[in-house]
Amino acid sequence: MRSKTKMIHGGISKDDQTGAVSVPIYQVSTFEQESVGKHRGFEYSRTGNPTRHALEQLIADLENGKEGYAFASGMAAITSVMMLMEAGDHIILTDDVYGGSYRLMSKVLNRFGLHHSFVDTSNPQKVEESITKDTKALFIETPTNPLLKITDIQEMARIAKDHDLLLVVDNTFASPYWQRPLELGADIVLHSATKYIGGHSDVVAGLVAVRDSKLSEKLHFIQNSAGGILGPQDSWLLMRGIKTLALRMEAIEANAQKIAAFLKEHPKVSAIHYPGLKSHPGHQIAKKQGDGYGGMLSFEVGSGEAAEQVISQVNYFTLAESLGAVESLISMPAKMTHASIPAERRRELGISDGLIRISVGIEDGDDLIEDLKQAL
Numbered sequence: 001m002r003s004k005t006k007m008i009h010g011g012i013s014k015d016d017q018t019g020a021v022s023v024p025i026y027q028v029s030t031f032e033q034e035s036v037g038k039h040r041g042f043e044y045s046r047t048g049n050p051t052r053h054a055l056e057q058l059i060a061d062l063e064n065g066k067e068g069y070a071f072a073s074g075m076a077a078i079t080s081v082m083m084l085m086e087a088g089d090h091i092i093l094t095d096d097v098y099g100g101s102y103r104l105m106s107k108v109l110n111r112f113g114l115h116h117s118f119v120d121t122s123n124p125q126k127v128e129e130s131i132t133k134d135t136k137a138l139f140i141e142t143p144t145n146p147l148l149k150i151t152d153i154q155e156m157a158r159i160a161k162d163h164d165l166l167l168v169v170d171n172t173f174a175s176p177y178w179q180r181p182l183e184l185g186a187d188i189v190l191h192s193a194t195k196y197i198g199g200h201s202d203v204v205a206g207l208v209a210v211r212d213s214k215l216s217e218k219l220h221f222i223q224n225s226a227g228g229i230l231g232p233q234d235s236w237l238l239m240r241g242i243k244t245l246a247l248r249m250e251a252i253e254a255n256a257q258k259i260a261a262f263l264k265e266h267p268k269v270s271a272i273h274y275p276g277l278k279s280h281p282g283h284q285i286a287k288k289q290g291d292g293y294g295g296m297l298s299f300e301v302g303s304g305e306a307a308e309q310v311i312s313q314v315n316y317f318t319l320a321e322s323l324g325a326v327e328s329l330i331s332m333p334a335k336m337t338h339a340s341i342p343a344e345r346r347r348e349l350g351i352s353d354g355l356i357r358i359s360v361g362i363e364d365g366d367d368l369i370e371d372l373k374q375a376l
């Protein structure tokens with residue numbers, strides 16, 4: 001089954017009992033048992049719920065994994081994956097990883113003896129040099145936020161294999177429509193489904209898919225033990241969102257390509273970061289490992305004042321954090337999503353005060369370009 005068909009017919013796409021073409025919302029906590037210990041596949045909704053189960057089968061299908069798991073947020077998913085580690089273990093993460101993942105590692109899990117290094121994973125040599133005897137996993141994001149840096153997933157899989165590490169990919173920015181890391185050798189892929197998978201800025205959720213049954217057993221044990229599960233209503237909303245994921249990603253990318261081409265030529269824009277542009281340093285790798293480049297881009301206008309000026313003048317771009325929905329969003333990373341990262345660290349990462357980030361939506365691309373033109 002090809003990707004577009006999977007979005008419609010993957011997982012458990014209908015209700016066998018009634019023929020309903022949308023999986024019902026099983027708003028229930030417990031299930032009747034026929035006799036003591038004998039149940040019909042479900043006993044308690046933390047352990048398993050039919051609506052969540054249908055979604056979990058679907059993400060496993062979309063990512064070509066063995067099993068899938070749904071969590072209450074992207075961070076709950078990441079936390080659960082980190083619980084596969086033990087005190088004393090060391091993890092290497094992409095240096096401009098999502099701010100919440102940075103905070104989780106450096107302010108929470110460090111207190112439990114989980115060690116970490118933030119490394120420029122777009123440089124495989126630097127990754128190999130950072131491996132210690134305690135390193136157990138590589139955690140990468142590609143493309144990254146907000147500079148859209150690209151890491152070679154196959155190269156990371158090779159390093160992970162050589163050193164017996166788990167390769168985890170946060171695939172939020174690409175979505176399973178454009179990029180499927182398990183097919184490239186990753187062990188675990190995860191998403192903030194709050195973004196492209198949900199796609200309508202109306203649900204917070206996290207999804208994970210794993211490569212083999214040993215990992216899936218461990219992760220299900222953690223999901224059930226720690227309990228950060230997604231509820232049935234939100235599981236249903238994600239399945240509804242996934243039905244149009246392919247259409248949305250195509251429309252978003254077409255707009256993103258147009259906007260990137262426009263910004264690249266604009267005299268007030270000193271730099272543009274979009275992996276779909278041939279001039280982007282990660283373009284060739286992005287092309288090799290994915291089917292598209294997504295709808296996130298960022299550009300520089302010289303100063304914080306200039307950035308605020310542009311943002312205050314746009315009409316069709318909503319000033320907000322988050323990304324990946326049908327409406328275009330605009331933000332200033334240095335003052336918003338990345339404000340919790342110390343200024344010096346931001347400078348090291350190349351996140352300047354004059355950087356503007358756009359999450360492109362599905363509006364008419366010409367309207368979006370005219371809007372940016374008048375604002376600039």
Ligand SMILES: *Cc1c(COP(=O)(O)O)cnc(C)c1O
Pocket residue numbers: 073074075076098100141145170172173191192193194195204205206
């Ligand atoms: C938003 C985001 C997360 C966190 O997900 P939540 O659903 O907000 O908890 C993790 N990784 C990336 C890349 C994100 O963009």
